[in-house]
Amino acid sequence: MAEFFTASVLVTTFAAGVRLSMPFLLAALGETLGQRSGVLNLGVDGVMLIGAFFAYWTVLETDSRLSGVVAGLLVGLAMGVLYAVVTLVFHAEQGISGIGIFLFGLGMSELLFQELVGTPLPIPALTEAPIPLLSDIPGLGTMLFSHSLLVYAGVVLVVLLTWLINRSTFGLDLRAVGENPEAADSLGVSVIRTRAIAILIGNSLAGVAGAALTIELGTFQNNLTNGIGFIAVALVYFGAWRPFGVLAGSLLYGLVTATVTQLKVLDIVSGAAASLTTTAPAVLTVLALAVIARRSASQPAALTVPFERRH
Amino acid sequence: MAQKETPSHVELDVSRTGKVSPLWWRALATTLAAMMVLAACGGSDDADSGDDASDSADSEESSDGLRVAIVAPSAENDLAFTQSIVEGVDALSGVSEVAITPGTFVVEDAATAIRDYANDGFDLVVAHGSQYGGPLEEIAKEFPDTAFAWGTAADTFGLENVSAYTAASDQGGYVLGALAASMCSKIGIVGPIAVGDAKLYVDGFTLGAEDNGAEVDVVYTESFSDTQLASETATAFVENGADCLTGTAQMTVGAIGVAEQEGLLWFGTQSDQTPAAADGVVVANQIYQWEVVLQDLVDDVTGGATGGEVYAIDLDNGGLTIEYGNVDATDDMTSAVDAASSSVVAGDVETMIEG
Incomplete structure (x- = not known):
């Protein structure tokens, strides 16, 4: 065990945890916006998958990672339009339609990958973008300031979304329609438009999360996300619908996963113990959700409730 | 003022714009959601009962065969x-x-x-x-x-x-392990779950590498499909000094990506994994014939x-073959492969780990 508690191992494990957390964070931030407006989207994983495929295919064709990220964003936006129509215009049950979005993304990404690419060809992966001076700080430099641009973007997004939700007019409208859409409507807030904007931004971020994942890995494969989108939905609850809370949850999940991996690589845990430790991130999520259940009062009161204006 | 007639059998909701959203819109929405589900399921499942289930690139239908x-x-x-x-x-x-x-x-x-x-x-x-x-x-x-x-x-x-x-993937694993030992000093193995041919391969590779002087670290990720976890495990191996990597199951494309990004060598199994990496990465693959x-x-x-x-x-009946990837095969490499293969076929070496 002593070999784990060395400076170099702790630093690299922390850095790995930050890196691992990013796809979860991006997807969970998007879902946070949607849920704060009262809309639950269980299809985040599907949006990530189809965003990941289009990002992968774009990078494969153009050799441009930026184009891949943009492609992921645009595909996420398109999926957001679809989801907004289904939930806000047609008032479909959000749970079912979310699962429909997930299955659509899963199947369509597999089909397109099979038809357009066929085999997991490599693409240029994300590279580190060390922040000058800060990355030279012993320990901290590696842990926090030697990551890819998408990691930094995720952190900036946390700050931006916190300001957006708590300090902007749109954020006020967002919280209002998520808590009491009838009252918001009576005060002149367009519930449908506010929710639609939240869904579009949320799904765009899910598409970017998928793009980040595939470009980080430098490849694509069927069901690449392996359930990251569903964990992201759970992280929204973990974070009490606050961006900084979601950041904390994502980091915790990533750090636990990185720690378990490092313990296995160092052979500190092996055999049956190693199998048990693999469940740690999921167990932690469940425990955290159980704790959060006590704080269910912070859940948006109108979450999953369609808005219908009545005379 | 005359009241607008309201049909009693349909619940009407009036939005801000005055447009009516009758109940059948909800039915349409539910139908749309169901159609998305069916479309997604139909994209990969070919075994619908009573339907023609042919999907692969293969033989035309005929009465023979x-x-x-x-x-x-x-x-x-x-x-x-x-x-x-x-x-x-x-x-x-x-x-x-x-x-x-x-x-x-x-x-x-x-x-x-x-x-x-x-x-x-x-x-x-x-x-x-x-x-x-x-x-x-x-x-x-x-x-x-x-x-x-x-x-x-x-x-x-x-x-x-x-x-x-x-x-008998342990046999090809042993040969690749011996080959890897001639080229690498520390090898990381990214395994899925320790069952079946995955465990056989990992065990065989470990024995082949260790018998020929290399250090081997093995991690089972407990998943056949978690590509991100495979990538992270491979990264951890690299950070701990590995100069070669191998693994098995479909999640290994994540680990292959790390090998390419970090300039390491990769040894593959089950299929030809050469297309998954740029030139100079995939040394050889054990191919299941x-x-x-x-x-x-x-x-x-x-x-x-x-x-x-x-x-x-197995190696003897030609069902397992060792094929070189996109790393130029030198005489030393082919000698190592030939020697190890002969030893395995002759039964001179142990290729499986008990337990």
Whole structure:
């Protein structure tokens, strides 16, 4: 065990945890916006998958990672339009339609990958973008300031979304329609438009999360996300619908996963113990959700409730 | 003021714009959601009952030859487990039709597909997944005239219509391990779950590498499909000094990506993983040539038998081959491979770890 508690191992494990957390964070931030407006989207994983495929295919064709990220964003936006129509215009049950979005993304990404690419060809992966001076700080430099641009973007997004939700007019409208859409409507807030904007931004971020994942890995494969989108939905609850809370949850999940991996690589845990430790991130999520259940009062009161204006 | 008539049988909601959203909009929305679900399911599942289930690039339908179906846990193009069986079946003669249902990692889904193929009159149903044994045993009893093949496994349940096939992947693993030891000092192995041919390969590779002086670290990620976790495990190996990597199962593309990004060498198994990396990364692959034993199985079924045999591919019968990737093969490399192969075939070395 002593070999784990060395400076170099702790630093690299922390850095790995930050890196691992990013796809979860991006997807969970998007879902946070949607849920704060009262809309639950269980299809985040599907949006990530189809965003990941289009990002992968774009990078494969153009050799441009930026184009891949943009492609992921645009595909996420398109999926957001679809989801907004289904939930806000047609008032479909959000749970079912979310699962429909997930299955659509899963199947369509597999089909397109099979038809357009066929085999997991490599693409240029994300590279580190060390922040000058800060990355030279012993320990901290590696842990926090030697990551890819998408990691930094995720952190900036946390700050931006916190300001957006708590300090902007749109954020006020967002919280209002998520808590009491009838009252918001009576005060002149367009519930449908506010929710639609939240869904579009949320799904765009899910598409970017998928793009980040595939470009980080430098490849694509069927069901690449392996359930990251569903964990992201759970992280929204973990974070009490606050961006900084979601950041904390994502980091915790990533750090636990990185720690378990490092313990296995160092052979500190092996055999049956190693199998048990693999469940740690999921167990932690469940425990955290159980704790959060006590704080269910912070859940948006109108979450999953369609808005219908009545005379 | 005259009241607008309100039909009593339809609940009307009036939005801010005055447009009416009657109940049938909700039905349409629900239908749309259901259609998305069906469209997604139809994209990968070819085993609909009563439908023609042909999907692979293969033989035209004709009255001659067997109708063969494959049920497998991952994608046809996974560069690993499923791709190996698809390529093997595609190489067979005496087959008139091949149908594939990939991506059925969930055992219940696979059981449905297996039963559907048997119902649909396929002559041979290949259940390509160790986890399918339980339902396969039940289904085989229901369809005594259908031949079933289960792999990788060595148990036919004592049923006359069930064959089993397995791969001595520990043998090829040992050879690759010996080759790796001639080129690397510390090797990281990214394993999925310690079962079946995955464990055999990892054990064989470990022994081959250690017998020839290399240091080996093994981590099982406990998943066949978590590509991100495989990537992270490979990264951790690199940070701990590994200069070569190997692994098995479909999630290894994540680890191959790390090998390419970090300038390490990769040793592959099950299928040719060379396309997954740029030049100079993939040294060699152990290729499963399933057709070596499947052809025997097809010939036996064509001759009237429905099963009961256990088949195995190994280095000796040519069912396992070592093929070089996109790293130039030097004389030292080929010598190492030849020497290790000879030792394995002769039984001079141990290639499996007990327990």
